Amino acid sequence: MSRLKKRKLGAAALIVLSLQLALAGCSQGSSQNSVVKKNGGTQTTQLIPGANSKDYQSLRPVSNDQMRGYINYGVNNRVDVDQLELGLMNMSKSVFSPDQYVFQSGQYLTENDINGMLYRQGQEKNKTSGSLPGLNPPLGTGKTAVQRAQSSPKYLNYVLEQDYLKKSSNGKYVLAGVSIAVSLNSVYSDQIMDQNQNINSIQEQLNSATVKAWGRSVAPKILQRVRSVKGLSKVPVFLTLYMTAAPDSLIPGDYFAKTTVSAGSATIDKWTTVNDQHVLFPSTAASSQYKADLAKFNTFKSDVQKYYPDFVGVVGKGFYENQTLTDLTIDINLRFMDETEIIGFTNYVASIVNNGFGFGREVPIHISITSNDVQEALVDRTSSMDTAYVHIFQH
Numbered sequence: 001m002s003r004l005k006k007r008k009l010g011a012a013a014l015i016v017l018s019l020q021l022a023l024a025g026c027s028q029g030s031s032q033n034s035v036v037k038k039n040g041g042t043q044t045t046q047l048i049p050g051a052n053s054k055d056y057q058s059l060r061p062v063s064n065d066q067m068r069g070y071i072n073y074g075v076n077n078r079v080d081v082d083q084l085e086l087g088l089m090n091m092s093k094s095v096f097s098p099d100q101y102v103f104q105s106g107q108y109l110t111e112n113d114i115n116g117m118l119y120r121q122g123q124e125k126n127k128t129s130g131s132l133p134g135l136n137p138p139l140g141t142g143k144t145a146v147q148r149a150q151s152s153p154k155y156l157n158y159v160l161e162q163d164y165l166k167k168s169s170n171g172k173y174v175l176a177g178v179s180i181a182v183s184l185n186s187v188y189s190d191q192i193m194d195q196n197q198n199i200n201s202i203q204e205q206l207n208s209a210t211v212k213a214w215g216r217s218v219a220p221k222i223l224q225r226v227r228s229v230k231g232l233s234k235v236p237v238f239l240t241l242y243m244t245a246a247p248d249s250l251i252p253g254d255y256f257a258k259t260t261v262s263a264g265s266a267t268i269d270k271w272t273t274v275n276d277q278h279v280l281f282p283s284t285a286a287s288s289q290y291k292a293d294l295a296k297f298n299t300f301k302s303d304v305q306k307y308y309p310d311f312v313g314v315v316g317k318g319f320y321e322n323q324t325l326t327d328l329t330i331d332i333n334l335r336f337m338d339e340t341e342i343i344g345f346t347n348y349v350a351s352i353v354n355n356g357f358g359f360g361r362e363v364p365i366h367i368s369i370t371s372n373d374v375q376e377a378l379v380d381r382t383s384s385m386d387t388a389y390v391h392i393f394q395h
Contacts, residue, residue, distance in 0.1 A: 035059060035172065035173045035174075045059050046059070046060040047060075047102060048060060050098060053098070053099070054093075054098060055098060056089065056093075056098045056101070056103035057102045058102060058103040058104065059104040059173065066111060067105070067109070067110070067111065070111060071084070071085070071160060074157045074183065075158050075183060075244060076244070076247040077244065077246070077247050077248070077252065079245065079249065079250070079251060079252040080252045080253055082252065083242075083252035083254075083278075084160055084181055084183055084242055084244075085160065085162075087181075087242070087255055087276075088160060088162055088179050088181045088255075089179075091179075091238070091255065091258060091274075092162065092177075092238055095177065095179070095236070095238045095260055096164035096177045096179070096238070100166060101165060101166055101176060101177065102164070102173065103162065103163070103164060103165075104163040104164075104165055105163070106160070106161025106162055106163055106178075107161075108161060108163070108175075108230075108231050108232050109159065109161045109226070109229060113225065113229060114158070114159050116132055116134065116225070117134065117135045117156065117159055117222060118136060118154075118156055118157070119133075119134025119135075119136065120134050120137065120154065121135070121136065121137065121138040122134070122138045123138075132225065135156055135218050135222070136154045136155060136156050137152045137153070137155065138152060139151075139152055140152030144194060145194050145195070145200075146192050146202065149190060149192050149202060150202055150204060153185070153204055153206055154188055154190065155184050155185055155188075155206070155211055155215065155218075156182070156183070156184060156185075156215075156218065157183050157184065158183040159180065159181070159183070159222060160180065160181040160183065161178060161179070161180055161226075162178070162179040162180075163175055163177075163179075164176060164177040164179065175231060175232075175235055176235060176236075177236045177238065178226070178232055178235055178237055179239075179240070180222070180223075180226060180237060180238070180239050180240065181240045181241075181255075182218075182219055182222055182239070182241050183242045183244055184211050184212075184214075184215045184244065185206055185243075185244060186205075186206055186208065186211065186243050186244055186245060186253060187203060187204065187205055187206060187244075188202060188203070188204040188206055189202065189204075189247050205246075211243065212241070212243065212256060212257075215241045215243075219241065220266075220267075220268055223239060223261060223268060234263055235263055236260065236261065236262055236263045237260070237261040238258070238259075238261075239258070239259050239260070239261060239268070240255055240257065240258045240259075241255065241256055241257040241271075242254070242255045242256070243255075243256055245278075250315065251279070251280050251317050253278070254276045254277055255274045255276055256273065256276075257271045257274055258271070258272050258274055259272060275322045275323070276319070276320065276321055277319075277323075278317065278318070278319055278320075279318045279319075279320060280315070280316070280317060281294060281297040281315065281316030281317070281318060282294060282297070282298070282316075286318075289323075290318070290320070290325070293318065293359075295358075296358030296359055300330075300357065300358060301314040304332060304349060304352065307345055307348055308345075311335060312332060312333070312334050313331075313333040313334070314330065314331070314332050314333075315331045316329070316330045316331075317329045317330075317331070327363070327364050328359060328363055328365050328366070329365075329366045330365070330366070330367045330368070331367075331368050331370065332349065332367060332368070333370050333371070334369070334370075334371060335371055335372060336371045336376065342369070342371075342376045345369070346369055346377040346390060346392060347390070349367060349369065349379050350379050350387075350388045353365060353367070353379060353388045354388055361381075364381065365380070365382075365388075366378075366380050367379040367380070374395065375393055376393055377390065377391060377392050377393060378391045
């Protein structure tokens, strides 16, 4: 997968920020364009330029879009929300090239469409009206509601849509492709009301292989639901499978499969494996799979902690494509007493990055320095930089 070539984690936050800034000041560099909507009418909106030629131009979000933010009701972890959205956009570049397509947030799947897939079989609303059955497994066996839910976990937590448009011969932008991410649980987390009207929390670790196999088996049904939506019956569909992390995880989950369905087809021919992995430093996964990189991180951590040995917390978040580290975000937390301490410490960190840093220049590094959950400074280094970029935030 290629995740904005996968400028991850810290980089992902910068991407979101740059998009927000672009939208906030959209009169500069943007243009008015007509977009054909799913009901056949047209709408005038602004086309926002991409940050560079490798990024999508985007159509400004619709102010009354009912699906804005709805993903948060299905996906429990903010890092998963970010990764699900940005990861899908980045992978879509291999199918819908940024030099031919523009991006728009999903406009076709409604709240009812998505909920209709997320319901358990047998629990969908308005069953008598002929609505389609839910796709999550039906309740299992047990004497109580909690036991019935635990014995048959939900696997599907969200279905994300992204739209990719082209300018037609009459100058209007029309839908030319859609990307779909099927988001699956690695942990079944739920709130169940019992017969006494008490809310019971469920959190069950799921078997990864079982969930992935279920995701592949249910994907054709999701594709059929997508095809049944007016406006989506003919366009190419880029379909992906994503496994979320635990609700309290510091790093997101990962995409693990993808396929492209040609225009008008409702059949999945084959899946392509996506070999992406987010790894926390330090962690068991880092110790067992990436010992050399963990050693480099520990050396950096040790050098940083020499500044204030007892008060510096250092956590790393690496992103691997095909077992190669392609992005590293490092969070450093320290309680500062004054501005001069922040400046001195940030320059000290930057000097480590510039001199003898263990990770090669081919790995983008993003270091966030915080104090009491407030970002104080940023140290950033990419392959094109001779020295690290440093920014001290003023509050």
